[in-house]
Amino acid sequence: MTTIAIETLSDSGTTDDASLTASYARQPILNRDGMLCGYEIKVRAPELPLADADLSAPATDTDLHPDADASPGRAPTPVQRVARAIVRGLVQSDVRGALTGHPAYVDVNRELLLDDAILRLPAERFMLELSTSLEVDDELIARIVYLHGRRYRFALDDVTQPNETFAKLLPYAEVVKIDVPHTPRALLPKLASVLKSAGKLLLASGVDAQADFETVHELGFDRFQGYYFARAQSASTRSVSAPRHALLNLLQLLAGDPTVAQLEAELKLNPVLVMHLMKLANSSGLAVGHKVTTLRDAINATGTDRIARWTQLLLYADGRKVALEDDPLLQLAATRARFMELAIERMPEAGRDEADAAFLTGVFSFVDAVFGGSLEKTLNILTLSRPIQAAILHREGRLGLLLSAVEALEGGAWERVATLSERLAPLTLEEVAQMGLAAGAWAGVADRSAEGLERIED
Numbered sequence: 001m002t003t004i005a006i007e008t009l010s011d012s013g014t015t016d017d018a019s020l021t022a023s024y025a026r027q028p029i030l031n032r033d034g035m036l037c038g039y040e041i042k043v044r045a046p047e048l049p050l051a052d053a054d055l056s057a058p059a060t061d062t063d064l065h066p067d068a069d070a071s072p073g074r075a076p077t078p079v080q081r082v083a084r085a086i087v088r089g090l091v092q093s094d095v096r097g098a099l100t101g102h103p104a105y106v107d108v109n110r111e112l113l114l115d116d117a118i119l120r121l122p123a124e125r126f127m128l129e130l131s132t133s134l135e136v137d138d139e140l141i142a143r144i145v146y147l148h149g150r151r152y153r154f155a156l157d158d159v160t161q162p163n164e165t166f167a168k169l170l171p172y173a174e175v176v177k178i179d180v181p182h183t184p185r186a187l188l189p190k191l192a193s194v195l196k197s198a199g200k201l202l203l204a205s206g207v208d209a210q211a212d213f214e215t216v217h218e219l220g221f222d223r224f225q226g227y228y229f230a231r232a233q234s235a236s237t238r239s240v241s242a243p244r245h246a247l248l249n250l251l252q253l254l255a256g257d258p259t260v261a262q263l264e265a266e267l268k269l270n271p272v273l274v275m276h277l278m279k280l281a282n283s284s285g286l287a288v289g290h291k292v293t294t295l296r297d298a299i300n301a302t303g304t305d306r307i308a309r310w311t312q313l314l315l316y317a318d319g320r321k322v323a324l325e326d327d328p329l330l331q332l333a334a335t336r337a338r339f340m341e342l343a344i345e346r347m348p349e350a351g352r353d354e355a356d357a358a359f360l361t362g363v364f365s366f367v368d369a370v371f372g373g374s375l376e377k378t379l380n381i382l383t384l385s386r387p388i389q390a391a392i393l394h395r396e397g398r399l400g401l402l403l404s405a406v407e408a409l410e411g412g413a414w415e416r417v418a419t420l421s422e423r424l425a426p427l428t429l430e431e432v433a434q435m436g437l438a439a440g441a442w443a444g445v446a447d448r449s450a451e452g453l454e455r456i457e458d
Contacts, residue, residue: 018024020085022046023433024095025412026440028328029105029203032217033319035326038127040105041095042224042412044433046085048078077319083115093121094216098437100325100444105129113143123150127175129157136168144172155203161187175223177203177371180212192219227410229328232368246270247315248381254308255383263299263307269281273311277302280310311365312337315370325444333408334443335436337362339406340399341344342435346427347398359401360384362406398424409436 023044028183031037076084089095090106107129112118118128128147134140144154155175159166160183170176176195195202204216207226246269253266269271276294282291282299290299298305318328324330324398340362344350364382368375379389391399401424408416409432421429 018050020046020081021430022086022089023414023430024089024098025409025414025433025436026098026104027225027410027412028180028332030229030328032222032224034328036102036328036331037223037326038103038105039099040129041090043086043090043106044414044429045082048081063126079111080115080117080238081089083112084117086112087117087120091122093230094434094437094441096400097441097444099125100331100441103127107131107157110134110140113140113147118147119150121152122150127153127155129155129177130169130173131157132163132165132169134165134169141168141172144169148172159183161191170200173200175201175203177205177225178216178221179206180204180207180216180226188216189219192216192221196220205356227332230332230366230369232372247311248275250311251308251382254304254311258304260296260299263304264295267274267299273314276310277307280306285416309359312360315367329366331440331443333363333366335439336365336403336406336410338442339409339435340402341406342439343402343424343427343432344398346431346435347424348426357388358383358399358402361388361403364388365392365403387425405432409433 025042025044026039027042028036029038029040051134062340088105095104103125105127106121108118109131130144149156153174154169154172155177156166156169156173157177158179159176160179178191180188192202201223202216202219203223203225204212204221205225207213207216207228208231209223210228210231211225213224246266249269250266250273253262256328258266267277277295277298278292281301292301302310308371313330313334316327316333318327318329319322337359340358341355344355344358364379364384367378367382371378376389378391379392384392387397387399390396391403394400395404399422405417405420405424408420414429417432418429421427423430424432
C-alpha cells in the first residue's frame with residue numbers, strides 16, 4: 001500500500017514525469033487451507049496537471065502504442081504517461097517488498113493492455129485482471145493472445161453473471177473472480193460447476209462473512225479474497241500457536257515490571273513459548289558471541305520489550321505448522337501495528353510512549369478474531385490504556401483516526417483515505433499509502449525465522 005515517485009522511461013531512454021505518482025494498496029488472497037497465496041494490488045492512478053490533455057478523450061491507436069507512427073523525440077501522450085507511471089510503480093522495490101514473495105493480481109484497463117509499457121511487468125509475478133466491462137474487439141483479443149504468448153496470465157474479474165464480454169474473454173482466463181456479494185445465490189452453484197469443469201481456478205471476492213466463505217468453500221472455490229478470516233466469527237475455525245491463557249498471562253505479566261525470575265517461572269509453564277524464545281535469543285545479533293542455552297540467558301539476551309512484541313504477534317499465529325509469513329491474520333495484524341507506529345512517528349509532538357500505544361492499537365484491533373466473544377472484555381483482560389481501548393472500540397482520538405485510515409487503505413477506499421488524511425495533517429494520502437506498503441514488507445519478515453524474529457524491533 002504505497003505511493004511511489006515514478007520515473008517513466010521513454011523508448012529513447014530519456015526520463016519523463018519523474019514527479020508523477022501512483023498509489024497502491026494490497027488485499028490478501030487466501031487458498032483453501034486459509035493461507036496467503038497472493039495479493040491484489042489496488043491502484044490509484046496518478047493525477048496529471050490540469051494543463052495536460054484531457055484523459056477522458058478517446059485514445060487513438062497511436063496514443064496507445066509508443067512505436068506507432070512515432071517520430072524521434074515525440075512526447076508521450078497523457079494515456080501513455082499514466083500507463084507507464086502505473087507500471088513503473090508496480091515494479092519498484094516498495095511494491096515488490098510488500099508482496100513478500102507472493103504473486104500480484106492487478107486490474108488492467110484497455111489502455112494499459114495496449115501500451116507496451118506492460119511488458120515491463122515480470123510475467124511470472126503478475127496476474128492481469130480483465131474486467132467484464134471491457135470493450136472487447138478484434139484488436140484487444142489479438143493483444144491478449146500476444147501477451148499470452150509472452151507467458152502473461154489473465155483473471156476474469158467482477159463476474160456476477162455471464163454476459164457477452166464474459167463469453168469473449170473466458171477462453172483466455174486462467175482464473176475467474178466471482179463477486180460473491182453481487183452474484184445471485186441461486187446462480188453460484190451452476191457457475192462454479194461449469195467453470196470448474198472448464199478447468200478454471202475460481203476466486204471468490206468480497207468474502208467478508210464466515211457464512212459466505214463456508215458457502216463458496218463447499219462449492220469448490222480455490223481462492224478467497226475478503227476479510228472473513230479477521231472477523232470474530234472465524235475464531236472457532238482457527239487454532240492458536242500456544243494455549244491462549246498462557247499468552248494472556250505472559251502479556252499481563254509483561255505489562256508490569258517483571259523480574260527475570262517471574263518471567264522464567266511463567267515461561268516454564270509453556271514449552272512452546274520456551275522453544276520460540278530460545279530460537280529468538282539465538283538469532284543473529286541477540287546472542288552475544290555465544291550460544292544461549294538456558295531460559296534465564298534467553299530472557300536477558302532478548303529483553304522484555306522484544307518478548308512483549310513477539311508474544312503479541314504470536315497471539316495471531318495459526319497453530320498448524322505453517323510459515324508465519326503465509327499466515328493471513330498474523331500478517332494483517334503485524335502490518336496494521338507497524339503502520340500505526342510509522343504513522344504516529346510522523347505526527348507532531350508524538351513521543352515514544354505514543355508510538356508504543358499506536359503499535360498496541362494496531363496489533364490488538366483484531367484480537368476478537370482470536371478469542372471471540374466481547375472485544376471490550378478481552379481488551380480489559382489485556383489491561384490496555386483508555387486511549388487504546390477508545391481507539392479500537394470507538395475509533396476515537398488520533399489513534400482512532402489512524403486506525404480508520406489503515407482500514408480504508410486495506411480496502412483500497414481511496415476517497416476515504418484522502419478524507420482521513422486531511423484530518424491527520426501533515427500526513428498526506430501519498431505518505432499514508434507509502435507507509436502501508438512499508439509496513440507490509442516489514443510484517444513479511446518479522447516472524448519468518450529466528451533471524452526474522454529479531455527484525456521485529458528493527
